[in-house]
Amino acid sequence: MRLVTIRRITQGFFLVLMIGSCLVNRVGDRWYELRGWPVSWLLELDPLVGLATVLTTGSLYKGLLWGTLTLALTALLGRFFCGWLCPLGTLQQMVGAWTDKGRRPKARAYGRQSHPGQKIKYLLLTALLTMAGVELVCPLVDLSGQGGWIPPVAVILAGIVLIRTGQKTPWKRSTGWAMAVAGSLCLMLGNLLPGNRLLAAGLQTGILDPIPLVYRSVSLVVLPLISPDGTFVVVTGGLLTGGVFVLVLALSAWRPRFYCRYVCPLGALLGLTVRWSVWRMGRQDKNGDACTGCGRCDHHCEGACDPANEIQWAECVLCYNCRDDCPERIMGYSTRPSTTGENPGPDLSRRAVLTAGATGAILLPLARLGDPLGVGWRPDLVRPPGSLTEEAFLNRCIKCGLCMRVCPTNVIQPTVLEAGIEGLWTPRLDFRLGSSGCQHNCIACGSVCPTAAIRPLALEERMGTASFADKGPVRIGTAFMDRGRCLPWAMGIPCIVCQENCPVSPKAITTRTIMETVAGLDRLIVQQVSSRAVHLNLPFTRSPLAGGDYFLAGPAGPQNALRITGLQAGWIQVAGDPAGAGFRQQTPAAVVVRLQQPYVDPLHCIGCGVCQHECPVRGRAAIRVTSENETRSRAHALLAGTGLPHSKD
Amino acid sequence: MTDLNRREFIHRSVKAGLVSAGALGAGWWLHDTRPPALEPLPQSLPGIPDFSGALVEGPAMAIAKGTDRMDMADRALEALGGIRRFVSPGHRVVIKVNAAFASPPAICATSHPDLVTAVVTACRAAGASDVVVTDNPINDPASCFRLTGIGPAAEAAGGRVVLPTADQFSRVTLSGARLIRDWPVLIGPLADADCLIGLAPLKDHHRSGASMTIKNWYGLLGGRRNVFHQDIHTIITELAALVRPTLVILDAVTAMIHNGPTGGSISDLTRTNTLVAGVDQLAVDAMGAELLGRDLSQLPHLRQSADAGLGVLDYHTLNPVAVP
Numbered sequence: 001m002r003l004v005t006i007r008r009i010t011q012g013f014f015l016v017l018m019i020g021s022c023l024v025n026r027v028g029d030r031w032y033e034l035r036g037w038p039v040s041w042l043l044e045l046d047p048l049v050g051l052a053t054v055l056t057t058g059s060l061y062k063g064l065l066w067g068t069l070t071l072a073l074t075a076l077l078g079r080f081f082c083g084w085l086c087p088l089g090t091l092q093q094m095v096g097a098w099t100d101k102g103r104r105p106k107a108r109a110y111g112r113q114s115h116p117g118q119k120i121k122y123l124l125l126t127a128l129l130t131m132a133g134v135e136l137v138c139p140l141v142d143l144s145g146q147g148g149w150i151p152p153v154a155v156i157l158a159g160i161v162l163i164r165t166g167q168k169t170p171w172k173r174s175t176g177w178a179m180a181v182a183g184s185l186c187l188m189l190g191n192l193l194p195g196n197r198l199l200a201a202g203l204q205t206g207i208l209d210p211i212p213l214v215y216r217s218v219s220l221v222v223l224p225l226i227s228p229d230g231t232f233v234v235v236t237g238g239l240l241t242g243g244v245f246v247l248v249l250a251l252s253a254w255r256p257r258f259y260c261r262y263v264c265p266l267g268a269l270l271g272l273t274v275r276w277s278v279w280r281m282g283r284q285d286k287n288g289d290a291c292t293g294c295g296r297c298d299h300h301c302e303g304a305c306d307p308a309n310e311i312q313w314a315e316c317v318l319c320y321n322c323r324d325d326c327p328e329r330i331m332g333y334s335t336r337p338s339t340t341g342e343n344p345g346p347d348l349s350r351r352a353v354l355t356a357g358a359t360g361a362i363l364l365p366l367a368r369l370g371d372p373l374g375v376g377w378r379p380d381l382v383r384p385p386g387s388l389t390e391e392a393f394l395n396r397c398i399k400c401g402l403c404m405r406v407c408p409t410n411v412i413q414p415t416v417l418e419a420g421i422e423g424l425w426t427p428r429l430d431f432r433l434g435s436s437g438c439q440h441n442c443i444a445c446g447s448v449c450p451t452a453a454i455r456p457l458a459l460e461e462r463m464g465t466a467s468f469a470d471k472g473p474v475r476i477g478t479a480f481m482d483r484g485r486c487l488p489w490a491m492g493i494p495c496i497v498c499q500e501n502c503p504v505s506p507k508a509i510t511t512r513t514i515m516e517t518v519a520g521l522d523r524l525i526v527q528q529v530s531s532r533a534v535h536l537n538l539p540f541t542r543s544p545l546a547g548g549d550y551f552l553a554g555p556a557g558p559q560n561a562l563r564i565t566g567l568q569a570g571w572i573q574v575a576g577d578p579a580g581a582g583f584r585q586q587t588p589a590a591v592v593v594r595l596q597q598p599y600v601d602p603l604h605c606i607g608c609g610v611c612q613h614e615c616p617v618r619g620r621a622a623i624r625v626t627s628e629n630e631t632r633s634r635a636h637a638l639l640a641g642t643g644l645p646h647s648k649d
Numbered sequence: 650m651t652d653l654n655r656r657e658f659i660h661r662s663v664k665a666g667l668v669s670a671g672a673l674g675a676g677w678w679l680h681d682t683r684p685p686a687l688e689p690l691p692q693s694l695p696g697i698p699d700f701s702g703a704l705v706e707g708p709a710m711a712i713a714k715g716t717d718r719m720d721m722a723d724r725a726l727e728a729l730g731g732i733r734r735f736v737s738p739g740h741r742v743v744i745k746v747n748a749a750f751a752s753p754p755a756i757c758a759t760s761h762p763d764l765v766t767a768v769v770t771a772c773r774a775a776g777a778s779d780v781v782v783t784d785n786p787i788n789d790p791a792s793c794f795r796l797t798g799i800g801p802a803a804e805a806a807g808g809r810v811v812l813p814t815a816d817q818f819s820r821v822t823l824s825g826a827r828l829i830r831d832w833p834v835l836i837g838p839l840a841d842a843d844c845l846i847g848l849a850p851l852k853d854h855h856r857s858g859a860s861m862t863i864k865n866w867y868g869l870l871g872g873r874r875n876v877f878h879q880d881i882h883t884i885i886t887e888l889a890a891l892v893r894p895t896l897v898i899l900d901a902v903t904a905m906i907h908n909g910p911t912g913g914s915i916s917d918l919t920r921t922n923t924l925v926a927g928v929d930q931l932a933v934d935a936m937g938a939e940l941l942g943r944d945l946s947q948l949p950h951l952r953q954s955a956d957a958g959l960g961v962l963d964y965h966t967l968n969p970v971a972v973p
Binding site: 047050054057058059060061062065067068069071072073075076273275276277278335336337386388389392396452455456631632634635637638639640641 | 654657658661662664665666668669670672673675676677679680681682684685687827828830831872873876877878879880883884
């Protein structure tokens with residue numbers, strides 16, 4: 001079998017695996033919803049996820065260890081991940097191959113030749129990794145400690161010495177300059193910025209990382225559109241999420257694997273890794289004279305790596321098309337370097353890399369000027385149960401969309417701008433859109449999160465039972481009554497759907513009963529009284545007076561009103577004896593309604609939002625959850641003396 | 650394969666192997682299977698230093714009558730045995746004023762600058778090496794210290810104003826407390842002080858009944874301290890336990906009898922022509938309650954503090970020295 005055929009089969013397998021991982025990522029008992037699949041395995045194989053979270057958190061979480069295997073093998077073999085595994089690469093390759101069919105060989109070869117723009121992806125990677133790792137220099141510029149100024153000053157002095165002594169060796173001079181500048185920067189930052197606010201780190205690789213991108217696109221756009229459940233799945237921001245996906249694929253119709261070549265930060269990371277790889281592609285004709293110069297090796301080149309000339313090894317994705325296309329059979333994969341020479345790595349100028357790094361380092365501080373993680377927090381941003389504090393959460397969330405896909409009620413939605421630009425595509429709960437609130441006996445989202453941005457919870461921990469009883473349930477927010485919109489509060493209409501649906505026990509929504517006069521029915525005059533009915537000047541009303549909630553109040557006051565049981569031709573039938581209750585001819589009477597007005601008890605509310613979802617005031621519900629009192633943040637505590645660790649004594 | 654190629658190959662293989670092994674090794678080293686804790690357990694201090702101890706014997710309380718705060722303060726301090734009873738040469742003194750609002754001294758919502766002048770001057774005269782005047786006000790700190798006249802007065806008398814910047818706060822968990830647990834407290838100026846003096850005006854307070862010397866310590870709290878208004882008497886009682894001052898002075902020359910604690914109008918004030926200084930803040934506040942016309946049932950925190958053994962409620966038993 002030809003190698004390209006094996007490659008195609010492998011690519012197909014991983015494409016199906018990715019789609020399957022997204023498809024089965026549901027809570028249910030249909031055959032394709034089987035639980036326990038390693039749905040995040042492909043994400044874990046992605047070393048960029050691992051590397052970036054190591055930079056932001058200092059540890060490599062659980063399955064992300066797989067990524068090191070990818071890196072290790074890439075260092076030996078080349079970018080097999082891009083050419084053989086990556087589902088986004090496969091999809092682009094399919095689009096590229098299909099649109100290339102109609103092109104002349106010359107045009108085809110033109111679109112597959114290397115281009116200086118392919119360096120852009122390395123700069124993007126630099127910017128993203130600087131963003132993730134910039135806080136690691138904090139200890140260096142932290143001058144608050146005793147003698148904290150000594151290291152930077154020592155670095156500056158060492159740099160000056162190097163500049164002086166290395167007059168004739170350029171690398172010594174430039175290293176000296178770099179040390180002097182870096183040391184001065186540290187001194188300046190450390191002195192100017194108490195708390196080092198400018199050194200804000202955050203994980204933004206997920207925006208461009210191809211594996212999260214493809215998971216997100218399939219989970220949030222492709223699958224909901226074709227809706228394999230046969231149900232209508234609502235997802236916010238579809239145009240943005242899907243638009244990026246369509247754009248990525250469309251661009252590869254113009255230049256095959258456009259995204260891989262120019263944008264992909266994972267490809268860049270792997271491209272940097274292959275520099276010294278043991279095996280590599282290249283011309284294997286011993287004397288370098290077997291090539292006829294037909295140029296066919298360029299015709300299907302996926303990486304745009306110039307296999308016929310000096311091969312750009314960092315760009316090669318091991319597609320083997322050149323080997324397959326070469327009529328002389330001189331292209332091959334071997335431990336020997338190409339006879340026409342090879343360029344092992346991207347030719348990046350130091351200036352470009354520094355600029356990219358500096359750009360990355362300044363973007364997050366700009367986004368955080370408004371202090372969205374501190375006093376500028378957004379109360380509408382309700383995160384899934386088990387989410388870490390907002391800062392730790394943003395340091396781990398890779399925007400893959402697994403939690404949104406698995407959520408059985410679909411209440412987890414991708415953010416567009418609700419969590420700030422920094423939080424784009426991160427999960428938030430939208431109680432208006434889900435099929436219900438956040439089910440308080442569900443722990444699906446945390447169990448699929450590959451980076452523990454949503455911490456995996458035990459059911460007992462979520463519910464606050466068993467050994468977690470003293471901690472209480474996990475709260476994601478608190479419901480607030482909007483008395484101006486609530487039917488019993490604002491409009492005298494009985495309701496309390498929220499109280500009924502409150503799932504916690506004891507209920508977090510209590511009610512107080514009042515008897516309220518019905519507007520327009522408050523100045524009635526009794527005309528006749530019979531044993532079970534009263535006749536009075538009742539105007540037309542749409543209120544369901546005989547429904548059981550309405551009472552007729554007479555001289556004995558609303559507390560002794562008689563329940564209305566029926567209406568018949570101007571007669572109001574009541575339960576009880578009207579004459580005994582003081583109704584006489586010409587006495588005033590009024591219709592009163594028995595209302596249960598709901599109150600939220602913040603001690604018991606967990607913020608699940610079932611009340612908000614069920615509220616019959618649908619546009620903007622009369623009871624709404626905001627993230628006040630959420631367990632994950634002590635700064636958002638609402639009640640004095642709660643949400644804090646218990647006193648030890 | 651030529652020799653050169655072989656050498657090249659080995660060279661490359663070693664490097665590739667190093668990258669490969671490095672990736673695996675680093676991954677293994679950094680690997681962590683445990684999910685992160687929801688929030689790291691905070692490190693809290695057990696409290697703030699006790700400034701009440703090791704006092705030279707002497708009168709516990711002095712009540713001065715009059716209208717000139719400077720004169721009254723001097724006479725009250727003299728009656729207590731002189732400022733040197735509290736401040737020794739070289740001492741670092743912290744004066745916690747009430748600078749809560751950016752309002753002028755005439756409104757009497759904040760410590761009067763005359764009183765600040767008198768106390769800072771006295772401390773300096775006693776040989777204090779450093780006199781810090783501080784508070785964590787409700788309005789903008791810099792504006793508060795300027796507009797109340799406290800800042801200029803303190804600096805003119807040789808004091809030093811410390812504004813409540815973030816680095817001045819540390820988290821405190823008070824043993825046995827329900828509310829002051831892992832809470833930021835303005836502890837920076839107190840950490841290496843020898844002496845703590847509280848200066849509070851006598852004011853009506855709609856939520857707690859009265860704002861006097863113990864309630865004045867609320868201004869040492871940081872964070873979203875307003876959640877404690879849900880349980881105001883408990884927090885005041887806990888403040889009485891948290892802060893054990895050297896000396897407190899209650900300024901009741903004019904008392905804010907209603908519309909407290911901000912006031913805002915001269916008509917909210919009444920002349921009570923009294924200044925109370927004492928080492929027992931509860932006793933001083935009990936006297937203040939009397940001046941304000943509140944009885945103990947309206948101020949549960951006083952009874953709670955007494956029950957917790959934090960002072961004497963019946964101030965007459967301390968035989969206060971009357972300074973006419």
